[in-house]
Amino acid sequence: MHDTETGHPADLMDKLVSLCKRRGFIFQSSEIYGGLGSVYDYGPLGAELKNNIRDDWWSAMVHRHEDIEGIESGILMHPEVWVASGHVGGFTDPLTECRNCHRRFRADELEEVAAGNVAAQQCPVCGTTGEFTEPRQFNLMFKTFMGPVEEDAAIVYLRPETAQGSYVNFRNVADSARQKIPFGVAQIGKAFRNEITPGNFIFRTREFEQMEMQFFVKPGTDEEWFEVWRERRMAWVRSLGIRSERLRLHPHGPDELAHYAKRAEDIQYLFPFGWQEFEGIHNRTDFDLTRHQERAGKKLEYFEQATNERYVPYVVETAVGLNRALLVVLADAYDEEEVESETRVVLRLAPHLAPVKAAVFPLVKKDGMPEIAEKLAADLRGRLNVFYDASGSIGRRYRRQDEAGTPFCVTIDGQTVEDDSVTVRDRDTLEQVRVPLDGVLAFVQDAVSAARRDG
């Protein structure tokens, strides 16, 4: 059964949560203590998948662009950064609370409250009407203290975006890497937001990771660069193997724009719970650099030798959530099909993203097969993430790897002992081909790099 609107298998989110726990992709944080709301841990397969998406982004953005430098700035920054950026004053969501059940909501997500009819709003949790508080602005930044004595210590914030670390380092990067405008600064790192309504598994959480790139351009060329980066980012998203009918661009209307943006477009995915953003392309103008220049009292201008001009660059930003991208990848890859009157669950992950590239099995635990299989797995290990499995029927072993998204299963059988060839089974087509034992590495590597090259 598939959902007619999204094409996803029915109840996909429940199935994904269950598969992620069962197979070791994602666990709830501090589960043995009852869990910590909306924080998740990544298990063995999840950490691999996350690393693969992260590495692919870094390679696509930093290594493949001469004009982009990668950095890594601290999660904690000088508190003035967040005053200058407008986050202390304006990074808020409107909060309302039901006085009866004390559940809190974003006011803009409750129809009557959003329309100003607080008294007419029914609580979606306890059903009481007319008990909502007047909305008040709630700042989403997490605060903590720096220094050993809490009372005397300075308040610092856990960054709500990585972008500011790139802005305050604009001069450092330009000077040390001898980059000329236009050029970009990319980074990947944790961000924290005290979201009022986190949810939908890892879609909206309070701790997450961003992959952001700030492209510094000459004012007046910003619109052009915006288009360039929107197209490049869409190409990257497609290279993850995401179905194009579940992707669309959503330009922001004036009431949707963040406080720093002149123009923004989201790349949205058709999740089982509807169209939602997972990446944003923003024209942030000279907003951030100008604000830092004023507040820090340090020049953040650029001198263009060719024209003798001095200006504060404009910024075109591309910002994607790593965890949210991972959810997109998982949701799009999850599939169910009937094979020999059994339901097969398969993650059709692009080979370059798959946590395990190949599983190696001896068909049976005798006749020298385990020894050959173990040796093959050992030879492949270090060059590919491989998994050795000798337990259970071959059918069960295939199914386990299908659920893990492993693109190839390599089986050592009776014929291997005779002619040094193995069976390689393709996860998606279920086709089996014979490959020489010493050709397995190249076979799998070719498939992985072909998938990566498409990006």
Ligand code: GAP
């Ligand atoms: N620097 C710009 C910026 O932070 P954003 O649209 O607020 O822009 C960028 O965030 C991306 O970060 C989003 O498209 C989303 O993928 C991810 N993101 C934002 N808040 C998130 C949350 N609470 N949980 C998971 N991912 C989040």
